[in-house]
Amino acid sequence: MLLLSTFVVVLAGLSGAKPLASKRWNNVAVKHRWVEIPRGWEYHSTPPGDHLLDMRIGLKQDKLDELISSLYEVSDPAHERYGQHLSKEEVDALVAPHPDTVEAVESWLLHHGINPVDAQFRSASGEWITIRVTVAQAERMLDTKYGVYYHPASGSSVVRTMEYSLPAELHSHVQMISPTTYFGTMRSMRSTSFIQPQTTALVEDADSFAAEISPLAVPASCGTTVTPACLRAMYNTTAYVPKATATNKLGVAGYLQEFANDADLQVTFFKSFRTDAVGSTFTHVQVNGGLNTQSDPGVEANLDIQYTEGISFPTPNIYYSTGGSPPFLKDDSTPSNTNEPYLDWLNFILNQTTIPQTFTTSYGDDEQTVPQDYAISVCNLFAQLGARGSSIMFSSGDNGVGSGDCLTNDGTNREIFQPAFPASCPFVTAVGGTTRVNPEVAVSFSGGGFSRYFAQPSYQTASVTPFLTALGTKFAGLYNATGRAYPDVSAAANGFQVVIGGRTSSVGGTSASSPTVAGVVALLNDFRISEGKAPLGFLNPLIYSTAKSGFNDIVSGSNPGCGQAGFTATTGWDPVTGLGTPDFLRLQALVA
Template sequence: MLWLSALVVIAQLSAAKPLLNQRWDDQSVKHAWVEIPKGWEYHSAPPADHLLDLRIGLKQDKIDQLISSLYEVSDPAHGRYGKHLSKEEVDALVAPHPDSVDAVEAWLEHHGINPSDAHFRLTAGEWVTIRVSVAQAERMLNTKYAVYRHPSTGSQVVRTMEYSLPTELHSHVDVISPTTYFGTMQSMRATSFIQPQAASPDSDSFATNISPLDVPASCGVTVTPACLRALYNTTDYVPQATDNNSLGIASYLEQYANDADLQTFFTTFRPDAVGSTVEHVQINGGLDDQSLPGIEANLDIQYSLGIAWPTRGTVYSTGGEPPFNASSTTPTNTNEPYLDWLNYLLNQTTIPQTLSNSYGDQEQTVPLDYATSVCNMFAQLGVRGSSLFTSSGDHGVGGGDCNTNDGTNTVKFQPIFPASCPYITAVGGTTGVNPEVAASLSGGGFSNYFRRPAYQTSTVASFIIALGDEYSDLHNASGRTYPDLAAQAAGFQVVNGGETITVGGTSASAPTVAGVFALLNDMRIVEGKSPLGFVNPLIYSVAKDGFNDIVSGNAPGCGTDGLSARAGWDAVTGLGTPDFLKLQALLKDARVTNDYS
């Protein structure tokens, strides 16, 4: 097997020698769209010599064992709870079978690509990246690429409506990109938005210390770290494992967390944190342009650390957004951002114990093979001991567009990915205090790709029964349901470009919950225990009483009143908002005290 460890180089594109074995001629479609994904339009044909970095995801030989391990180390009732796997152990499970390696190498050679020249990107060997021309990619995938334009952003990408592989390779290859996934960073939605200013800088709402016993009504309009710390009972907890515990924030769309804005934010809202800094990590050409502060990036880091300080924070800036340039001899980096970010993280020996992502697409716009591959990569993070939170979306049950993209334009509730992935913790939105109620924007519903995981079955049963036949033609009642948790989603005071603005969306909810769980991870590390890792099996079982149940409000969409919050779990606010003190007590239960050994 000719697996190499160097960086990607240009593959030799010489004509392949005729082979007696014609196994590569029997081709079948791997994925196809019925119509151009919504929001995109055909623009032009790309030059035949335009270069693509073609990424091939090989079947992971023991992925079923990895998923089983994920559930075992994440289930507080299991003897393996907390026994997270090392990078090397995970790599051994996701490495491709030798037969898959041999088949792909033979296919590359058939197309004139010498595997010893087409350097393979190594994590566990399951991803291969080759640089080829559009013409070569079209021959390999029996397809035609085109330049597609996203009118609302002006973004242009090189994609195809379908691609094929030799039938033999279908059992060896999970996904190839860039092909049919149009969701590049320009079209991905950051789940946040600017709101009208809720308060002036001298408002009493900007108090830096609020009693959890007396949360003022103003916190339901103007949200600050003090409000959240009081609402979710973290005010008195002081992190101690700051050398070992860290929190990471995913950043795309040329969003840059600004250091000066962070200091201004700390000065105004968290004075004890003034002077502390965050680490900036650039991935795949990502930048750290301090002259271009980003509202989303600032929101994420300011509020996750506004709760979790002095926990160490890292912002991952993932690049890959240059526009298509037909005259350029440099390949447009059209690899999808999740793959770049996840491959980077999974290639590190140590990763943050808590991660937050505030970006998503409609699930139906993400090819199933791509979504499955990304979801399995989330599972790798979880089995290694990282808790990953993602926003559930800001469009209620409709996901922003209720019509299906299968050519029928049928109205359906549209789930959001990656919130719909069962190996990630999705966070919905609330608003108001005393009591909190569901925010009407809170994304939630049922996946059409992923079945409901066992950890949800008993907890969501009453909601499914109460829902009955209502909307039965609009959703997949057997799918993975989300969100799992919720937090405030409106009125957040964010410093951007030196000015305080008001921001809303579940982009605020996800880093808020991540901040709370970063403190729980700190507590466990101080006690000599393992970090929580993938938290869903825990929160749906012994820790399910550690949340404030949200019982009113609804998330409308698709011409309906949508789904409603109710007692117990619901598909608008999940199990509810976190109560740190309750969770802290529940995690001291004997069944969740496994140490690192």
């Protein structure tokens, strides 16, 4: 890292260098551009020039290839480094920017009158810098014009731009800058859960529904009215008692400023559905202004924590409520937070010395609405988590192969299947949905398909190729056959009994599937840790190889969308249910 104070003094003394500096930064080229306003948004007005933004600059990591290589080695059960996860310091060293990158970015900032020493935030590795600038400054730095854009469906207003540019020299040093062209916010992004009023919920004042269900005789009712007892029986966790609770932890990442309600979990849910857990609780962590008022709890938050706890108890759970500043108001002098959810949470988590061994997240966007440089940056942050030994589950989405007209946003208006992000990131485990029991079948809304941003990783080629071969030319041109395929696995997604404000409702969505799988994975991590072994970490190289037989293959159902029939679940991997649903006892034997 440069000695900044010395650098500033030297630069200040070289007044004759200013013309050269100007020439150095005047040759600009577009970094990212939209050809049309992202769907669902509309231009509203011009923001005041003195409106403040917290600008994040993501610097290119010098040894990213080494990080990815290490991630695969420590995650591959056939490799001699399997389970030898990296420390925070080792990851930081690999993702630190090259000194030339630091010099170039800091020189550019100084050229615009910004002293890097005054940055609002700087990651330990130096790959992220956050500076506070006015809209007018940002427009000069990025050769662009910002606007206020409105999202009628969510009522959100954000300050964004349709394109931004950087000096040509910086393109090889800067991965991305925000807020710029990513229009997603915590309010416009989708939570992958929904209330199911058509499904009758178990009444709140009924006797306890926590009685154990035999894995050998799971009742048909578990296919439409799901409780922790149903899931524990379906996925064979009923008999397992966690032992490594002093070390093993499960983290739930929540957005939309949602929080989970203690009383709903402790007083009502546990009393009805997991009586041995009555009186236990979980840890609340607020990130960037996240909420925990315990009033008006979120459906998503309560669903997540009630089912991670319902399966993994007594494993300690942590709920992370990620917040943000209010949306843009013309007369508001408060800096406009980027409201870009994954960066806030990921930078917070990666800055911690110790982190949970298992995570679940139930949110996502259409991949095409996320600028590719932004998606790559976020995906690489998930790789850092995996390298440190964490397993990361993401719901695959609730729109099958895509919702609405599925038209491209590149100006050509072609109809294509719409993959979801971050489920399409190759460094997370995407979880699709099923319904019914004896046997389970794919639920019609289960998100799945093939990324257009990320290539198909080698760990899944042997499993995906048979599906593509059998598919032949069906849907040709609608999906990217060489892209990262998802989901990886699946779990029940229909009729989850969730307590919200003291009352029980039926909730569906792959938001239910992801915490379910996370609960099972947390128990597998508990088993390994209690046996003196490392946690599983990044799961995909394992589950696509030696642990493949630990899943129940789902062979019927489909995921329609985009006006098409969608893909069909079949023998082996498919883009509706992945490898299938977990069987804890089989997996326990395979990861022993």
